[in-house]
Amino acid sequence: MTLSDRYNSVRKHTEHLCSPLKTEDFVPQPVNFVSPPKWHLAHTTWFFEQFILKEHLPDYTPFDKDFSFLFNSYYNFVGKRVFRADRGNITRPGVQEVFEYRAYVDMHMHILLQLKSEELKELIELGLNHEQQHQELLLTDIKYILGNNPIFPIYDENIEWENQKNAESGFVKIEEGIYEIGFEEEGFSFDNEHGRHKVYLHDFEISKSLVTNSDYLGFINSGGYQDFSYWLDEGWSWVTENKIEAPLYWHKIDGEWHSYTLKGLEKIDADAILTHISFYEASAYAAWKKMRLPTEFEWEIAADKLDWGKRWEWTNSAYLPYPNFKKPEGAIGEYNGKFMINQMVLRGSSCATSPHHSRKSYRNFFHADERWQFNGIRLAK
Amino acid sequence: MTLSDRYNSVRKHTEHLCSPLKTEDFVPQPVNFVSPPKWHLAHTTWFFEQFILKEHLPDYTPFDKDFSFLFNSYYNFVGKRVFRADRGNITRPGVQEVFEYRAYVDMHMHILLQLKSEELKELIELGLNHEQQHQELLLTDIKYILGNNPIFPIYDENIEWENQKNAESGFVKIEEGIYEIGFEEEGFSFDNEHGRHKVYLHDFEISKSLVTNSDYLGFINSGGYQDFSYWLDEGWSWVTENKIEAPLYWHKIDGEWHSYTLKGLEKIDADAILTHISFYEASAYAAWKKMRLPTEFEWEIAADKLDWGKRWEWTNSAYLPYPNFKKPEGAIGEYNGKFMINQMVLRGSSCATSPHHSRKSYRNFFHADERWQFNGIRLAK
Amino acid sequence: MTLSDRYNSVRKHTEHLCSPLKTEDFVPQPVNFVSPPKWHLAHTTWFFEQFILKEHLPDYTPFDKDFSFLFNSYYNFVGKRVFRADRGNITRPGVQEVFEYRAYVDMHMHILLQLKSEELKELIELGLNHEQQHQELLLTDIKYILGNNPIFPIYDENIEWENQKNAESGFVKIEEGIYEIGFEEEGFSFDNEHGRHKVYLHDFEISKSLVTNSDYLGFINSGGYQDFSYWLDEGWSWVTENKIEAPLYWHKIDGEWHSYTLKGLEKIDADAILTHISFYEASAYAAWKKMRLPTEFEWEIAADKLDWGKRWEWTNSAYLPYPNFKKPEGAIGEYNGKFMINQMVLRGSSCATSPHHSRKSYRNFFHADERWQFNGIRLAK
Amino acid sequence: MTLSDRYNSVRKHTEHLCSPLKTEDFVPQPVNFVSPPKWHLAHTTWFFEQFILKEHLPDYTPFDKDFSFLFNSYYNFVGKRVFRADRGNITRPGVQEVFEYRAYVDMHMHILLQLKSEELKELIELGLNHEQQHQELLLTDIKYILGNNPIFPIYDENIEWENQKNAESGFVKIEEGIYEIGFEEEGFSFDNEHGRHKVYLHDFEISKSLVTNSDYLGFINSGGYQDFSYWLDEGWSWVTENKIEAPLYWHKIDGEWHSYTLKGLEKIDADAILTHISFYEASAYAAWKKMRLPTEFEWEIAADKLDWGKRWEWTNSAYLPYPNFKKPEGAIGEYNGKFMINQMVLRGSSCATSPHHSRKSYRNFFHADERWQFNGIRLAK
Structure with missing residues (x-):
């Protein structure tokens, strides 16, 4: 082309x-x-x-x-x-x-x-x-x-990709050692993926599948939104001040959970992959499962063995510069570097990501309370 | 008809x-x-x-x-x-x-x-x-x-009525005595204009003309927005917190005052009647002139001798029920009565008022800081 | 002296x-x-x-x-x-x-x-x-x-005056006519009580007693705080935003209403005169009783026939200047005049008013949501 | 003992x-x-x-x-x-x-x-x-x-430790390689310093001295607070919204910078070590110097070669759990873990730290805008 x-x-x-x-x-x-x-x-x-x-x-x-x-x-x-x-x-x-x-x-x-x-x-x-x-x-x-329109207009009634399912299950094990992180391939990349550098990772396991609606209903139904012990302190404030009790776009109608998708308001598809949750919710869910979120480095090293590309996956890494990160001169330099504070890294890409716009070194970032992206949860331990 | x-x-x-x-x-x-x-x-x-x-x-x-x-x-x-x-x-x-x-x-x-x-x-x-x-x-x-669009779009370039002029000048004197207030004529009226009742008025004089842009520039240029002594206490807070220094829609461009009208951004027409000022500004201007605003009762009694209908005129009356005011039953009863707190009465009508929708007993009302109506100032003493 | x-x-x-x-x-x-x-x-x-x-x-x-x-x-x-x-x-x-x-x-x-x-x-x-x-x-x-200290310290355990009772009952009738308002006696007065002037009052009746805790419990128990139809619009916002469901200092403990007084936390004395309510609550209570609050002029004219001095009584008059009100020069002129906006007049005096500091022309004033004074409700019709 | x-x-x-x-x-x-x-x-x-x-x-x-x-x-x-x-x-x-x-x-x-x-x-x-x-x-x-008392009371006029000076100068070089991080010695430690683990560090240099008031005046005088290009995006918002133009407690009096210390208000001591700056200011200062802040891992590895203990030193590491961090059971588990979001790590200790309460694995943490601790800046490159 x-x-x-x-x-x-x-x-x-x-x-x-x-x-x-x-x-x-x-x-x-x-x-x-x-x-x-x-x-x-x-x-x-x-x-x-x-x-x-x-x-x-x-x-x-x-x-x-x-x-x-x-x-x-x-x-x-x-x-x-x-x-x-x-x-x-x-x-x-x-x-x-x-x-x-x-x-x-x-x-x-x-x-x-x-x-x-x-x-x-x-x-x-x-x-x-x-x-x-x-x-x-x-x-x-x-x-x-x-x-957020009370009459829930339909964008496109043929969109099927919001309710994607997992294709894999189980955990991948990665061995302790020195690994290389950052963009190395040919083609386009953003400044924040450079420069390539070494990290030391300890043994870890990472799930091949993402958390589903059904999994998350387990958390909701067991009182997860009412029990502070699963939550980060700022997360608990966020839950109580905003009276959060479910992911974004979820509505309980006559006792049954529905969610708004681009196809309109519909009943929750239990097998579909969970989406529209904050970092706080991701972190609380992981605590409830007695696991944790992966770091962005663990994610990148395991990426080739994973089924990814369906949800932006919250990691437990803050969005910070890599060693030897260089801010470009002038206006282009404002693209990434100046946002490197108080945001968390998401890895992968989502069902809404444009074609040919994903790679395993891509670093997306949002504030811990932001939910309107198609993000999701992958567990590690 | x-x-x-x-x-x-x-x-x-x-x-x-x-x-x-x-x-x-x-x-x-x-x-x-x-x-x-x-x-x-x-x-x-x-x-x-x-x-x-x-x-x-x-x-x-x-x-x-x-x-x-x-x-x-x-x-x-x-x-x-x-x-x-x-x-x-x-x-x-x-x-x-x-x-x-x-x-x-x-x-x-x-x-x-x-x-x-x-x-x-x-x-x-x-x-x-x-x-x-x-x-x-x-x-x-x-x-x-x-x-409020930075490119100031034009609504209708033929509208002339925003820059109306006064047709009269001088003051009308009204004698002390008992007067009747409230709707009495045939035709439509709102509940808040009823019931007709007596008030006692003391001698007063009321201007036949409204304050013009030129008059008000005198206030601005003499430092009126910087001198607390003309202002009500809440008005002074409003001025300082919002950094107010001119009526709404006024912009100083290269040292010259302009205002946005429905015809677009244009230089201030000095002879035109002032508009888009808060009650606080009206009150401060009156204090600067060592006069006052009329009460709504004074206004109504003097109305037949005045040139009105160009600006909603701030009065120094709070919006409160008349004696024997009756709130209608049901939803229609929510039309007026429930707003009778913390608002000031404006009398008359404006250049933007619809045809056949004005009468001298009409009671309009807004909060003291609201400026986006076509309101203005008439002085009394 | x-x-x-x-x-x-x-x-x-x-x-x-x-x-x-x-x-x-x-x-x-x-x-x-x-x-x-x-x-x-x-x-x-x-x-x-x-x-x-x-x-x-x-x-x-x-x-x-x-x-x-x-x-x-x-x-x-x-x-x-x-x-x-x-x-x-x-x-x-x-x-x-x-x-x-x-x-x-x-x-x-x-x-x-x-x-x-x-x-x-x-x-x-x-x-x-x-x-x-x-x-x-x-x-x-x-x-x-x-x-507001969770352990409710006692100021003085011998204070009895917070739970004062009514000494009178029934209504006083006043005839329509011209009356004189404002300070006239010898002695001290504030600028806002001047100058003395005429008002025209229509027939009215005013209660000789103030609303009691027992009366007000009737309003509470009949769902008064849950029914918008009694409330001014801003009052209803105030109730819902602040989750108000009783007067200030009231606490429901094990199903029973208590209130904090200067003697400590104690059970509500049903016969005592109600206090610590906002203008919004006073107005809603009056609407529930299908009556209204008196104006400050009605109050002043009826004062000699009333039992007053126990609570500052909310009137339905906005705090505005009398005809011929003159703001004193200099700093003393800031005492009263600059507050004449968005406040309601209270008349009388309270159990906490200092000795020799009350007279029937006295004009006190507070915002419609303020409750921490010893204020109360007198009904008129 | x-x-x-x-x-x-x-x-x-x-x-x-x-x-x-x-x-x-x-x-x-x-x-x-x-x-x-x-x-x-x-x-x-x-x-x-x-x-x-x-x-x-x-x-x-x-x-x-x-x-x-x-x-x-x-x-x-x-x-x-x-x-x-x-x-x-x-x-x-x-x-x-x-x-x-x-x-x-x-x-x-x-x-x-x-x-x-x-x-x-x-x-x-x-x-x-x-x-x-x-x-x-x-x-x-x-x-x-x-x-924050306008009369600036003195706490103790004999306190000398606020104006500490640097004892060293120049940079320490550290070689690329695998290093161990986390508490290992005998004695007390907090849960967040565990478990000891390996990290891979690239070559870096770190200053043996902290930034002084004189250094920082260079930044101020060259317009550092007015030039967005040095600032993180949230830092720039913080500066402009709060009109920040100097460290906390600094006051310009008759053209000369003073600061409030526990000895009272006094002229800035140019040679003293800078304190009371936010992470945003630390980061902007480093950008102005074309250097950067160290990570907490770099700091810990270099600690033995540094002159530290005078200011809490902002690092460019977010406060996050170490690999294998374990939250203790019950209330004690709320001590540290739940704050691991949106805060930055500070290392070292300060002139105000209690005796016997510092060690090189200690992880202190504050929000990026917090300035009231005795914190400071050490540069790396």
Whole structure:
């Protein structure tokens, strides 16, 4: 696949994900951590305009001078930005104009790809990987917007992948010793996967399967949400202050657990893999099972023997720099490094991850209370 | 005009006010006190369905069973409602469906109007006056949504009425004595204007004109926002905590004051009547002028000698029941009485008030810090 | 009684009220609206130093230069002040030093009283009335501090006055007509009781007795706290957000209602007069009884026929200026006028009011949710 | 030293630290993370009563049945506790009673020490180490209480240890390889230092000295607090929201930097070791110097070659369990494990650490924004 084809394919996929939406669905930002779909469409485009076209396409005229201000996310280097929490109140530019913005940037990117495909390969790949990250966020944000509507609208009634099952069972044993961690293959990677380095691991066992809804119902039904002894202290505060008693999107209706999926509200599928739980819940579940979560290093070393790719898997590793991590210069340097505090690493990828956007050295990260991603639990001991 | 014609006229006017909007503009709720335009369209319709069609049209089938839940505003009698602050995150039903809801209810209302026009006259009038109230809120909410967009979109470039001027000047003197207050004429009125009763007024003078932008710039330029001695204690906290230094929608650009109007961002028109100020600002301005605001009773008695109808005029009266005020039974009783605490009365009407929706006994009310209505200042002494 | 004797008597009474306290009790400020006893002792003294000694006693040396900053309450004219919410964290100066401050100022006040008793009579009277107001706040703040201690310490086991009973019953009828309102007698009064003016009252009846605990238990037991229809809208939010289900200091222990009084925790005395309720509760109770609260004007006109002085009585009047109210110049002008927004008037006085500190024109005022004063309910119809 | 002597020595030291305090100083809790000195005195005593005397001394009668409720800190196993934020409002029991409580428990502990010194050695050591931890908190909480008083009271004018200097300079080089981490020596240790395990470290260099005030003034003066590029994203939010521009307790007076120390307010000593900075500030300073903070493992391996014990040193390691960490059963298990989320490890000890309470495997931990401990910065590269 040429870079140009790949560019087309990624950009089209974003728009494809939006095809079931009504214009109104593109607008709201129900909570700080969710962004409006319209914003994702524009922001991924802004990335190409800001970092590639403005820099590298001679005589490029930006589509609209206000867009740089409106669709910057968190790049302080690029100037003042709309506060994240206000994104949902900006109705203009409208959805139609944002699609025009995409078309305009795509057209110019194709000109550029003719001219400088090789020279800019790396930067364009970063833009495409950035867009792929936003594709997953787009899906999870759409789910959040629709799933918090009291009438539970259906996104796509044919989606089957939310209720994936385990293909394996049992535990893998790994021997004590020195192992190598971090990106080594060819192809794209983010700065936070570098540099490759050694770690010492002690003997451990890690489950080949993920925790299922049925497993987790065991925890709920045994009073897991009411017993502080399983919980981290901040987790227990989170449970009591927010009156949490089940995963996100779960609703008890007439005594029976249901959950909202992109297919609408349906009864819990007991065999399906659990999803939408916080790190606190993952940690409490593991304590209840008298096991623990793996570290990100254990996960990476065992990855080849595991059935993964269905849920982002909470690890018990904090998101911190690898030895010899180097923050790139300028705005691109703000991509990862500045988030390395108070977040936990998730490994693997999920049913909502874009095609060709996963690898075993990938480090995803979220705050311990965030549940709206398709995350899950794998146990270790 | 028949009731049926009046019904048509009021209902069409609501839709007319929305004609300059894009679909996206119908969705957001940027702050708690602003509602999405879509919600206004649906809620005014819900009022007819809930209180009239369901009760009085035999065999009426509601348009959608969920709408009663989604579009109730604050009528506890009618059951659980969507929290006010979540209105901006409900993308479905979409704008198109809401217009269909309006058409469906209108069609059934016309059937009902054939059958029971006389019998239900009063209730239908209440529904129409309710919708007229929402028409003004619709305009002020649209202004808030567009006016808080950093690109300041234009609603209608032909609107001239925001920059109205005074037609009179000087003061009216009223003699001490017993006066009668409250609704007495024929026609529609709200419960809070009843019952008519006597008050004793002392000699007072009241301005025939409203405070202008130019007058108010005098207050700003003399340091009015920096001098606590003009302010009520809560007003001073409001100014300092929110860093207030001008009316809502005012922006100082390159040393010159501009304001956002429905025509877009423009330079302040010095002769135009001031608007978008809080009660705190009105009170501080009056103190600076060594005058005061009138009471609502003074205002009503002087009304026939005044030039009014351009701004809702803050009075120094708290919103409280008249002697012999009677709260109606049931849900309709929640219309006014339950808000009679911690709000101030505004009298008159504004440039944004719907046609045929003003009278001198009308009691509008807002919290002392609310500025997004077209309100203004009339002085007394 | 000479002014000098009166000065002594008022000042000693403040210290007498503190005699049951331990040093530790003088320190905390558990909520914003409560001040530490130490602060009351110092602030009332500061008033004499700041407004009288510094101005009128030649060569007066302030006790400590920092005290003006530490013990100002809300007089912006006098300069920067310690934020109200931080008062509870200032441990130095200690209680002993504050008593020394009192002694120092008293000594100098006695010198001044020799010299200028006549000339400064009015200002000194204001200082003494100010201290008397703080005596009541001191008692209610002490009650709050001890009453929120889980071990419920006793302030004074011989206090009987909290459980006062009604001495009268039935209703007084007042005829429609013009009446005069406001201070007219000789003696001290606050600016907010002036100027005397006419009001027109319609026929009304007002209860000679106050609502008792037994009456109010009727409201509680009939589900009054669970039925929105009795409540103002903001009152209902207050009830649901704060999970209110009884007056302040009431605790249900083994199925039986107790309340904390200055004598400790004891069973509710059914015949005693109800106290520690918010305006919201007073208003809801009146609605449940199908009556209403009197206005402050009705109260004042009926006062001579009533049994009052046991509880501060919530009226349905907002705290607003009388016609011709004049704010005094300078810092003294901040005493009352700047609070005339979003507060309700209470009339009468309470069992905790200082001797010789009540009159029928007295206007007390609190926010609608404040309950820690000894307030109560008198019904009208 | 016998266990009995050691018990005496530790217990006396706590009381010695309180000797400069006035009774009033024992009461307040100015912010959530600070506890009243009175509370520390009681809580450390409660630990011995609750976990040792009640369990192991036959026929022991608790001093006061309410104390178990009042002075529990965070042990959910032991039942309901006073909310941490309310500790500052509990005036009774008073300071005198708390000292009596200490004497009562000490007396019974001495009886127990006669009987079961050997058997309970480990538990008593835990109690003593617990009290030593609170001794440091007591000092830092006292500093916070006095340091936030606008008159800056002096705790002890003879304290010299806050302005300690570095004794060494230059960097230590450590070679790549496998190292062992965790407690191994004889003597007391906390559960979080176990179990000893291997880690792989890459080549690194670590400074023998800590950052000084003079060094840090370089960062301040070069605009470090105004340049986002040095900061973690959450750190930058923290700086801008809280308007941070210097370490805690620093005040710029007439253009010159001062800081509050336990000796009072004094000019910054340029050569003294910097203290009272957040992890965010430590991390930003390191970025400005183009270096980094060490990990806790690097620190432990290099410790023997370093000059440490003057400041708690922020590491770039999150507080997480070691491999094979085992949470003890019951209440004691709540000591450490449940805090292993969203906190950063500090290594070493400080000028305020109690004698005989430091070792190189000790893991202290605080949130990234906490500054009131005597912490500091050591750089690595």
